[in-house]
Amino acid sequence: MEWTGTLILLLLAVFIFCHLLISPKRKQWHKGRLPPGPTPLPLIGNFLQIKPTETFKSLLKLREKYGPVFTVYFGTRPVLVLCGHQAVKEALVDQAEEFSGRTTMPSWEPSFKGYGMGFSNGQRWKELRRFTYTALRNVGVGKKSIEERIQEEAQFLLEEFRNTKEKPFDPTFIFSWAFANIICSITFGNRFDYEDKEFQALMVMTNQFFRAMSTSWAQIYNIYANYLNYIPGIYNNIYDCKDMKVFVAKRIKKNQETLDPNFPRDYIDYFLIQMEKEKDNPSSEFIIKNLEANVLNLIIGGAEPGSSTSRYGFLLLIKYPEVQAKVHEEIDRVIGRNRVPNIEDRRQMPYTEAVIHEVQRCSDVLPMDLIHMVICDTEFRGYHIPKGTTVYPLLSTVLHDPTMFKSPNAFNPENFLDENGRFKKNDAFVPFSAGKRICLGEGLTRMELFLFFTTILQNFQLKSLISLEDIDLTPQMSGFYNIPPFYQLCAIPR
Template sequence: MEWASTLILLLAVFIFCHLLINPKRKQLHKGRLPPGPTPLPLIGNFLQIKPAETLKSLLKLREKYGPVFTVYFGTSPVLILCGHQAVKEALVDKAEEFSGRTTMPSMVPSFEGYGMAFTNGQRWKELRRFTLTVLRNFGMGKKSIEERIQEEAQFLLEEFRNTKEKPFDLTFILSRAFANIICSIAFGNRFDYEDKEFQALMVMANKFFWEMSTSWAQFYDMYANYLNYIPGIYNKIYDCMDIKLFIAKRIKKNQETLDPNFPRDYIDCFLIQMEKEKDNPDSEFIMKNLEVSVLNLILGGTETGSPTLKYGFQCLMKYPEVQAKVHEEIDRVIGRNRVPNIEDRRQMPYTDAVVHEVQRCSDILPLDLVHMVTRDTEFRGYHIPKGMTVYPVLSTVLHDPTMFKSPNAFNPENFLDESGRFKKNDAFVPFSSGKRICLGEALARMELFLFFTTILQNFQLKSLIPPEDIDLTPQMSGFYNIPPFYQLCVIPR
C-alpha cells in the first residue's frame, strides 16, 4: 500500500538522521540533567509537547517536574526554566554561563549567523557594544530621542483624528509610529505613514512574527534535524528576504553620500567603522553583519512595542475604571495644553503602573529568545553541559504568584504600594535579564510611556462591544504572542 511505503521511507530517514546526528549530541547527554518526561527514541517528548501549544505544554510539565526540568526536542535535550527564582539564578547569578544564544532553526534563513541578536563570542560582544554606543550617541535615554518620540506622537495623533470617531484597526498605525523611531536611528529619517515602501516594510515585519509563531514554525524548531532531510521543507521557512533587500538598498544609498566626519545614522557609523577596520581580516564590521544588525533593530524596535500598546488599549477598554483613573492623573499632572515628557512619569505612579502592567500581561515573548550554555556548569545540583539549549519561560516570571499580588489578572496595583506610590518588581522582565537583556530596553520604555500618555491625553478609547465581552486571549501564541484582532473608536476629549 502506498501509505505504508511512505511511512517506511520516512521511518528509514528518521533512523538514518538519528544515527548521523547522535554522535554529535553525545556531549549534551553527559552529566546529570534535571528530571523531565521520559523521551521516546527519535521523537523525544513529542507526545508531551504540542507544537501548536508549546507554552501550555511546558506549563503543564512544570506542575509535575517543578521549575527546572529537561525536555527533548527530537534527540536534543532542552533545559526549561520557570518562575522568577530559577530564571534569576540562571540569567543573573550565572550570567556568563547562560549568556550564549542559539538560533532557532526557523530563524536561520533570516539571520544566517550574523548580526547581534543570535550570535555569540567576539561577534556578539563587539556588535552589541558598538550598537549600544551608537544608540547612546543618537540620544537613547537623552532629550534628543525624547523629542523624536514626542514629534512622532503628534503624527500618531493626527492619524487618530483622521478616523473621525469611526471604528478602525490600529495595528499598522502603531507599527509605523514605533518603526519611525528606530528608522530615524538606523536610516537617519522617519517615513510618511502613506509611503508605500514603508507600508510594505511594516507588512513584512508583521509577517515575520506571524510566521515564527505558527504551529508549523514551532514544529520545525523542534524537529529540524529530521525535517531538513525531506526535500523542499527548508524552502518553506520564511527568510525576511524582502526586508533585507530594503535594508541593502538603504545601505547603498548611504555609501554613495557618506561623509565620515558627519555620521547621520547607525548605517553611517557602521560604514565608518568598516573603513577603519578594512585591513583587519578578523573584523566583525563587514557588510553581512551590518545588514543583519539593522534587521535586528527594525524587527525588535517595531513588532514588540506596537503590539504591547495595542494590547494595552484593549485592556483599558475592558477595564474602563482604569482608563478613567489614567485620564484623571494625566489631567492633574500634565493637563491638556502641553506635550507629555518623560519626567512626568515620576509624578504619575498610577499611569506608570498601568504601562508596566500592560507589558507584564501582554507577554509578547513568552519563552524569551533561546539561550545556550557557554561552558559546563553546575546548576541547582545538576550538571548542565556546554552547548545545551535553554528556554527561560518569561511568562512564568511575569505571572509568578510569589512576586505579584494578582499574577493572572490585569491589575495595576501589582506595581503600587499601599500608599499608591510606584514600586519596582524584580520579576518584571519583559525585556529578559542578564547579559542578553534587550539592548533597546530604555528606548522601548520611553516610547511606551510617551505614546500611551499622549494618546490618552487627547482621546477616550471606546470599544465596539461591552467590556465584559472583550477577550484578551492572543490570536496566536508561539515564539511571539500576537494580540487579538479588534477595532475601536477614539473619541476626542
C-alpha cells in the first residue's frame, strides 16, 4: 500500500511538472482563434472524445457535430482537423505555402529524428526535395528508361504468377518485391532477385514498419507522447527501423567505395557527389544522416503503398468479376495478347485507367495523410491559426466526398468516367496528398500500377477461393495506414 501511494504521488508530480513546462506554450496557442471543437480537459485534452486506438473513426464522429474544420486536443497539443475536398483544397492547395510544414509523428521520430526530406522543414526540406526531384529525373524517373525498367520488372512479376500453376497463393510479398525493385534500381542502381535473402528481409522489415505504425500502441503514443516519454524505457516499445538503417548504411558504404564522380549510377551516387561539392560548407544539408533518411523515405514510400494498392486492387477485381471482364476486353482490344503493354496504351484505355484510379480511391491506404503544420501565423476560414499548429488533412474524407463522386462509398469505376465512357479527372483524387507536400513518386507509382495491372490481366484471369459475397474488404489493421486483409487467389492463364 505504501509503495502504491508513493507511485501515485510520483506520477502526480510528473504530470504537474509537465503541466508547468507546457503552460507557456498553451497560452501561446490560445492567442489564436482556432476553429471550435470539443472542450478539452486539463492535461488529457479530448481523451474522452478520441479513442486512441481508433483515432480516425473518432475524428469522423466529431466531424458530424463540428463540421469540416474543427480543433481537437491531443493532450495539450491543439490539432486542426480538415475534412472533405473543399476544406483540404483550401488549405493544402489554395494556401499551399502556409500549410507546407511537416511535423513528425512521435512514433516516427526515432527512425528519422528530423533528417531527410520527408519530415524536415525550412531550408533543409527545400534543398533536399529540389535535389531529389532533379536526381530522380537524372536516373530516369519520368523518362522512357524508367518505363522500360517497369516493363522488365512486370515480366519477373508475371513469371511469379506463372509459377503458382493455378494454385492458391497470397500476393502480399510478390507485389512488395516488384514495387521495391523499381525503387531499389533507382536508389541502389540494381534490382534484386526475388529469392535474394537480404532483399526478402528488407521487404519483411518494410512491411513490419507499416504494421508497427498502425498498431493501437502507435496511435496512443502519437497522442500522448509528451507524457509517455517520462516513463523510463518507453522508447523500447517504438519501432525505429534500425535493421533497415543498417541495410541502407551498408549500401551507401558500398557506393562510396566504388564511386566514379564522372559516371553516377543511382540516387546515392548523385547525393555523394553533391556531398563532395559542399564538403567545405559547414551548414550544408548534404550529409550522411540526410542521405540515410532520404533513402529510407524512398524505400518506405516507394515499395509498400504501391504494393498495398495492388493487393486491394486484385481483391476488388476478384470480388467484382464483371469489372475484371471489362478490363480484359479493353486489354484484348487495345493491346492484344502478345505485345508488352506500354504507358502510351493508357490514353486508349479509359476504362482500365478508371478502374486503377478507383482502386486507389477505395484502397485509401493513407487515410489521415502525413501530418502537416502551418509554418506561420495563418488566417484560414476566418480563424487565426498560430504558427506551428499541427494539421490533420483527412484524405479519406476527400476520396469519399459525396459532393465529388457519384458513388463515394462503393467501388464503381464510373466515378472516373463521363457519360461517353471517356476518362474523367477529379480534383478530389488525392491518394498522394496535395499541395507542396504531394508525394514525389506520384507519377512513378501511377506508371507502375498501370503496367503491372495490364501485364498480369493480359495473361491471367483472377479467381477467388470463396464466394464473392464472403470477400471482406475490411483492412486487417487501420491506423496511420490501412493494411489490406490477407487473402488468397488463383491466377488462371487466359
